[in-house]
Amino acid sequence: xxxxxEVVLAVVFLPFLAAAFTPAVYRLLGERTAYFAATVALVxxxxxxDQYLAGAHGTVAFDWIPSLGVSLAxxxxxxxxxxxxxxxxxxxxxxxxxxxxxxxxPGQAKYYxxxxxxxxxxxxxxxxxxxxxxxxxWELTSLSSFILIGHYTGEKSSQYxxxxxxxxxxxxxxxxxxxxxxxxWASGQTTAIEGTTYSIQLLVEHADxxxxxxxxxxxxVPVLVLIGLGAATKSAQVPFHVWLPNAMEAPTPVxxxxxxxxxxxxxxxxxxxxxxxxxxxEAAVLGDWTLIFAVLGLLTMTVAAMLAVSxxxxxxxxxxxxxxxxxxxxxxxxxxxxxxAEAGAFHIxxxxxxxxxxxxxAGIIAHEAGTRNIDRLxxxxxxxxxxxxxxxxxxxxxxxxxxxxxxxxxxxxxxASYHAxxxxxxxxxxxxxxxxxxxxxxxxxxxxxxxxxxxxxPDGLGHVHRPPVAMLVPPAILGALVLAISADPNLFIExxxxxxxxxxxxxxxxxxxxxxxTKLTPYVIMSIITIVVGAAAFPFYDRIHDAINxxxxxxxxxxWWYDNFVEGLTTTSVAVTPKIQTGLLRTYATWGLFGxxxxxxxxxxxxxxxxxxxxxxxxxxxxxxxxxxxxxGAFAVDVAPxxxxxxxxxxxVGFMVAIFYILxxxxxxxxxxxxxxxxxxxxxxxxxxxxxxxxxDAPDRxxxxxxxxxxxxxxxTVFLTVLFSTNADPDGSLKEFFIHHAGVPAEHGTFFADFxxxxxxxxxxxxxxxxxxxxxxxxxxxxxxLAILTLIRMRGQGETQ
Amino acid sequence: MxxxxxxxxxxxxxxxxxxxxxxxxxxxxxxxxxxxxxxxxFIGAVLAAAAFALVYVIFGLDFIQREIxxxxxxxxxxxxxxxxYRWMASLGLAxxxxxxxxPLAFDAPFLTQGVLFLEHVPIYGELEVASxxxxxxxxxxxxxxxxxxxxxxxxxx
Numbered sequence: 001x002x003x004x005x006e007v008v009l010a011v012v013f014l015p016f017l018a019a020a021f022t023p024a025v026y027r028l029l030g031e032r033t034a035y036f037a038a039t040v041a042l043v044x045x046x047x048x049x050d051q052y053l054a055g056a057h058g059t060v061a062f063d064w065i066p067s068l069g070v071s072l073a074x075x076x077x078x079x080x081x082x083x084x085x086x087x088x089x090x091x092x093x094x095x096x097x098x099x100x101x102x103x104x105x106p107g108q109a110k111y112y113x114x115x116x117x118x119x120x121x122x123x124x125x126x127x128x129x130x131x132x133x134x135x136x137x138w139e140l141t142s143l144s145s146f147i148l149i150g151h152y153t154g155e156k157s158s159q160y161x162x163x164x165x166x167x168x169x170x171x172x173x174x175x176x177x178x179x180x181x182x183x184x185w186a187s188g189q190t191t192a193i194e195g196t197t198y199s200i201q202l203l204v205e206h207a208d209x210x211x212x213x214x215x216x217x218x219x220x221v222p223v224l225v226l227i228g229l230g231a232a233t234k235s236a237q238v239p240f241h242v243w244l245p246n247a248m249e250a251p252t253p254v255x256x257x258x259x260x261x262x263x264x265x266x267x268x269x270x271x272x273x274x275x276x277x278x279x280x281x282e283a284a285v286l287g288d289w290t291l292i293f294a295v296l297g298l299l300t301m302t303v304a305a306m307l308a309v310s311x312x313x314x315x316x317x318x319x320x321x322x323x324x325x326x327x328x329x330x331x332x333x334x335x336x337x338x339x340x341a342e343a344g345a346f347h348i349x350x351x352x353x354x355x356x357x358x359x360x361x362a363g364i365i366a367h368e369a370g371t372r373n374i375d376r377l378x379x380x381x382x383x384x385x386x387x388x389x390x391x392x393x394x395x396x397x398x399x400x401x402x403x404x405x406x407x408x409x410x411x412x413x414x415x416a417s418y419h420a421x422x423x424x425x426x427x428x429x430x431x432x433x434x435x436x437x438x439x440x441x442x443x444x445x446x447x448x449x450x451x452x453x454x455x456x457x458p459d460g461l462g463h464v465h466r467p468p469v470a471m472l473v474p475p476a477i478l479g480a481l482v483l484a485i486s487a488d489p490n491l492f493i494e495x496x497x498x499x500x501x502x503x504x505x506x507x508x509x510x511x512x513x514x515x516x517x518t519k520l521t522p523y524v525i526m527s528i529i530t531i532v533v534g535a536a537a538f539p540f541y542d543r544i545h546d547a548i549n550x551x552x553x554x555x556x557x558x559x560w561w562y563d564n565f566v567e568g569l570t571t572t573s574v575a576v577t578p579k580i581q582t583g584l585l586r587t588y589a590t591w592g593l594f595g596x597x598x599x600x601x602x603x604x605x606x607x608x609x610x611x612x613x614x615x616x617x618x619x620x621x622x623x624x625x626x627x628x629x630x631x632x633g634a635f636a637v638d639v640a641p642x643x644x645x646x647x648x649x650x651x652x653v654g655f656m657v658a659i660f661y662i663l664x665x666x667x668x669x670x671x672x673x674x675x676x677x678x679x680x681x682x683x684x685x686x687x688x689x690x691x692x693x694x695x696x697d698a699p700d701r702x703x704x705x706x707x708x709x710x711x712x713x714x715x716x717t718v719f720l721t722v723l724f725s726t727n728a729d730p731d732g733s734l735k736e737f738f739i740h741h742a743g744v745p746a747e748h749g750t751f752f753a754d755f756x757x758x759x760x761x762x763x764x765x766x767x768x769x770x771x772x773x774x775x776x777x778x779x780x781x782x783x784x785x786l787a788i789l790t791l792i793r794m795r796g797q798g799e800t801q
Numbered sequence: 802m803x804x805x806x807x808x809x810x811x812x813x814x815x816x817x818x819x820x821x822x823x824x825x826x827x828x829x830x831x832x833x834x835x836x837x838x839x840x841x842x843f844i845g846a847v848l849a850a851a852a853f854a855l856v857y858v859i860f861g862l863d864f865i866q867r868e869i870x871x872x873x874x875x876x877x878x879x880x881x882x883x884x885x886y887r888w889m890a891s892l893g894l895a896x897x898x899x900x901x902x903x904p905l906a907f908d909a910p911f912l913t914q915g916v917l918f919l920e921h922v923p924i925y926g927e928l929e930v931a932s933x934x935x936x937x938x939x940x941x942x943x944x945x946x947x948x949x950x951x952x953x954x955x956x957x958x
Contacts, residue, residue, distance in 0.1 A: 667839040668839045668840075668841070668844070671831070671839055671840070671844050672843065672844050672847070675844060675847040675848045675851055676847055678851050679847055679850055679851045679854060679948065679952075682851065682854040682855070682857075682858060682952070683854070683951065683952060683955060685858070686857075686858075686952070686955050686956045687955055744916070744929065755916065756914065756916075756931075756933070757836070757914075757915075757916030757929060757931045757933070758836035758837050758931060758933065759836075759837040759838070760835060760836060760837050760838055760839060760840070760841070762839075762841070763835045763836055763840070763841040763937075764836070764933070766841060766842075766843070767836075767841070767842070767914065767933040767936045767937050767940070768914040768933050771901065771912045771914065771933075771936060772911075772912055774897075774936075774940060775897055775898070775901065775912070778893065778894060778897060778939070778940050778943040778944060778947075779894060779943075781890075781943060781944050781947040781948070782890045782891070782893075782894055782943050782946070782947045784947065784951070785886075785887075785890060785946070785947035785948070785950040785951050785954075786887070786950070788950070788951050788954060788955070789883070789887070789950055789951075789954050792954050792955070793954075
């Protein structure tokens with residue numbers, strides 16, 4: 001069934017609408033705004049469910065920028081529905097949880113408004129069927145993430161974290177945009193698609209021709225890398241993972257929502273969305289796609305898992321673990337076999353279920369125990385019994401422990417990597433080895449997290465409160481979801497994940513199913529190795545933790561690169577600015593004019609403008625005389641002994657030009673030139689009153705020569721420009737049009753006619769045909785006068801250095 | 802320049818008294834006839850601004866404020882007149898924008914100009930009223946206001 005356009009629109013824009021009203025609602029409801037926001041999310045969830053139950057599949061498009069072929073298109077399919085379910089479903093839970101967590105916190109109106117706006121953006125990303133729409137919603141999620149990470153605006157660390165995430169994710173998005181535009185360009189090159197298209201579905205339909213077109217232009221790998229950069233920055237893949245741990249400065253519900261369940265999934269979503277476009281059905285085992293994404297994903301999975309072991313803060317641990325699991329999904333999508341797609345599709349759901357629950361558990365711990373430091377936590381089971389159950393279930397799922405749901409998706413990844421290695425042999429055996437190696441660390445930190453609830457209480461731990469119900473129910477629901485998926489994974493696969501699988505593989509796709517292993521397959525052995533090695537290494541957790549921390553020094557850390565890069569940019573800018581901005585007007589004028597000359601002449605040379613033909617140019621004697629006088633005036637300016645004399649002689653040139661206009665039959669121009677010249681003269685004289693009467697000392701010879709040369713260059717450039725621009729001979733139709741349409745129509749017709757109704761064509765052009773230009777010009781006049789006003793008045797009171 | 806009234810001659814002051822009104826009338830004439838003959842809002846505006854500039858040069862800045870508009874100097878250095886000029890510039894922009902938006906109400910595109918012919922008008926016979934004149938009027942006020950702001954403010958220094 002086609003999706004219902006109204007419902008799809010409502011899904012995306014209802015949260016935005018609610019966000020706009022949130023400040024007003026906050027005045028009415030105060031802290032209970034959380035439940036208003038949760039209700040909105042619930043309605044959205046209901047709408048998504050409605051489309052899901054109706055079996056919606058297809059694209060609905062609304063005109064947006066028709067002249068560019070950009071539309072506000074929404075595409076509903078399995079992948080879109082899964083992400084939409086996560087955004088709205090987890091949204092309901094998180095907003096409810098916020099009601100308890102944010103009690104007494106500052107800036108709540110902003111907090112809920114931004115969370116709702118984020119939810120809308122995320123739903124937009126999930127449902128976008130158009131590249132530009134996808135990009136816009138994509139950057140909107142980055143923006144709302146920026147605001148939410150910097151929620152505690154006064155904290156230095158929040159500011160640092162917000163800036164960092166913004167710099168990394170937004171710039172990654174820009175790379176992605178370049179990739180998109182290259183795709184659009186390629187769509188214009190093929191004959192299979194009419195014109196160019198921004199529609200993702202149309203691009204995917206013509207995947208083969210597009211790939212051929214990109215390969216022949218040598219752009220296939222660049223496009224992959226550009227889109228990969230977008231995905232990698234958003235999903236915190238190595239080496240761009242650095243922003244995610246800092247993002248934990250945000251309130252914990254935000255971390256659970258944006259930085260585990262949804263926003264970071266956008267990168268994964270992107271990889272899944274473009275997988276059928278770049279990965280043909282009979283792809284090579286180690287094609288470009290696999291080389292980029294499987295390697296990126298496995299690298300991230302392993303490195304981030306090791307970093308999670310090195311973490312000392314529970315939210316930091318979870319942050320690195322998130323990066324690691326996103327790496328797993330991207331690696332899975334990277335493999336060119338069906339197991340990879342199955343693993344990725346299934347793990348999106350599994351990861352969201354256990355990780356969001358774990359984040360909320362971390363929030364409860366931080367809220368009730370007052371610390372997030374791993375060393376200072378332990379034995380929480382006695383104080384937080386329900387939380388402990390949730391944490392254990394979710395941690396075991398995260399560890400990939402059978403029979404929890406995380407086990408099934410990890411098993412599929414092992415299967416994918418094993419098959420890839422089996423087909424390729426040689427170096428490809430590194431895939432399963434790295435996958436197992438990374439999983440060992442995953443196992444280690446998962447067990448460490450669960451162990452916070454067992455053992456003895458450390459001495460420093462004070463009294464631990466019971467969490468409010470609003471904070472306990474949402475993670476419990478997610479914990480129950482983990483158990484439900486674990487109990488009957490095939491139910492969820494048939495219901496939704498199978499369709500997701502269909503979205504990420506090219507062509508017709510079947511659904512799939514998973515089974516608890518009963519035979520000793522190679523992948524089961526991989527799982528066993530992971531668990532056994534992990535369990536054996538767990539007693540040495542602290543040593544591994546210290547060893548990794550010891551190794552993380554200097555350039556090994558991606559943070560080192562980020563900090564030095566940003567620091568370097570800042571210091572370079574500070575160092576360069578005084579050299580460029582000297583504060584001397586003549587420096588600016590020199591460089592500005594030089595730039596103008598170089599650009600104009602360079603442009604002419606590059607375009608190969610031919611020298612115009614000036615033969616047969618006849619000039620009447622009066623015009624020659626007038627121009628000669630102007631020439632004399634121009635020389636007189638140069639030798640004028642004082643400013644006043646200079647200005648007066650300069651006006652000779654202006655008035656001569658006015659007379660030239662009269663002689664050349666341009667009365668309007670002549671009139672304008674005359675009055676403007678007069679006015680300029682007056683203004684000059686007013687200004688001169690304040691200037692020294694005579695020029696200062698003669699500048700030194702070098703400056704003199706430089707200025708002279710520059711003057712000649714500018715004069716020459718203007719001369720050439722006039723020659724070139726008047727050389728173009730527009731065909732007569734333009735002139736005819738003006739002559740015919742400027743005047744009064746022969747028959748007096750309707751009020752609005754195609755005629756200007758004036759016999760002065762110049763003025764009709766100004767106020768009618770090119771009225772928009774005139775509007776801009778008068779705005780500039782007013783702006784210029786305001787600028788002068790500001791400059792002069794503020795001079796005495798502005799910042800003084 | 803504000804003290805320049807003491808430095809100008811009787812001849813220049815007398816000439817200015819006669820010439821300034823003529824210039825202003827010419828400026829307005831240029832504005833009105835611009836649609837059919839050389840002229841137009843911009844030229845008229847610059848000319849009008851030149852007339853005011855002449856008054857400034859000959860009589861000094863305070864003259865208009867004190868003698869013509871009867872605004873008592875409030876002792877501040879800022880000329881209150883400049884505020885009026887700014888209002889004039891804004892008014893001009895507003896007229897121009899409003900006149901260009903008006904066609905939208907009649908389902909015509911932004912900035913469409915129309916011509917209305919009034920028949921049997923006394924004295925004139927047939928009179929042509931172009932909506933472009935409203936736009937030109939906006940141009941006139943915006944430019945006069947903008948230029949006078951500059952002149953007054955620069956001259957004030």
